[in-house]
Amino acid sequence: MTSANLYIDEINFLKYLNKNGCIQCGFSSCEEFINAIIKGIKKPHDCPLISRNKAYAFEVIQKIKDLWPDVPLLMHPRPALTGLVELNTPDSGSLVLISGNNEFTEQILLTVLSTTVCPFFIIFVDTDGNTVDMAMVYQTLTAERVKKALQDTKIEAKVKRRELIIPGLSSSIKDGIEKLTGWNVRVGPKCAAELPLFMSEIWIPP
Numbered sequence: 001m002t003s004a005n006l007y008i009d010e011i012n013f014l015k016y017l018n019k020n021g022c023i024q025c026g027f028s029s030c031e032e033f034i035n036a037i038i039k040g041i042k043k044p045h046d047c048p049l050i051s052r053n054k055a056y057a058f059e060v061i062q063k064i065k066d067l068w069p070d071v072p073l074l075m076h077p078r079p080a081l082t083g084l085v086e087l088n089t090p091d092s093g094s095l096v097l098i099s100g101n102n103e104f105t106e107q108i109l110l111t112v113l114s115t116t117v118c119p120f121f122i123i124f125v126d127t128d129g130n131t132v133d134m135a136m137v138y139q140t141l142t143a144e145r146v147k148k149a150l151q152d153t154k155i156e157a158k159v160k161r162r163e164l165i166i167p168g169l170s171s172s173i174k175d176g177i178e179k180l181t182g183w184n185v186r187v188g189p190k191c192a193a194e195l196p197l198f199m200s201e202i203w204i205p206p
């Protein structure tokens with residue numbers, strides 16, 4: 001089976017380091033250090049400037065490929081759960097993530113989120129079962145559908161902050177969602193595996 005591109009090779013690890021070239025890790029640049037991590041020669045915590053959570057986030061990404069399902073390249077829509085999932089007992093201060101209701105998308109996202117005890121609300125918008133990239137092509141992930149999902153899940157009553165994190169591949173609907181719903185939208189990474197680094201301050205190890 002030919003596998004789909006999950007964009008894991010496009011993660012820019014460098015942007016999550018200080019990039020000050022302090023060489024305390026024994027390498028002449030952060031870039032060299034990242035290459036050493038990828039090759040397994042160094043561990044993230046060998047950089048003394050990386051916090052415990054961020055070092056853990058780097059490690060999660062290194063291992064995530066072994067945990068993910070094999071996603072076929074050519075896939076018909078695979079509708080799965082729509083609506084709200086509450087992970088790790090979220091409260092009114094917890095983050096709200098948005099994604100599509102494709103079976104593989106949901107498996108991948110929940111696999112990544114299971115690597116932290118940080119609480120989240122996740123809303124799986126009805127994208128007719130399309131993955132996020134295909135939903136953008138077929139226009140089944142739209143500002144209108146996000147608005148409907150917010151209303152159907154009654155998430156407004158559960159959180160204080162009006163802020164959503166949407167997948168990086170859906171960045172083009174950010175402004176539309178903000179205009180239609182009044183919620184602030186943060187564009188997350190293209191690859192779900194990058195979420196631990198994107199939110200490394202709160203990515204608390206189990």
Ligand code: SF4
Binds near residue numbers: 026
């Ligand atoms: S110690 Fe950390 S911040 Fe300094 S050069 Fe190495 S990787 Fe970069």
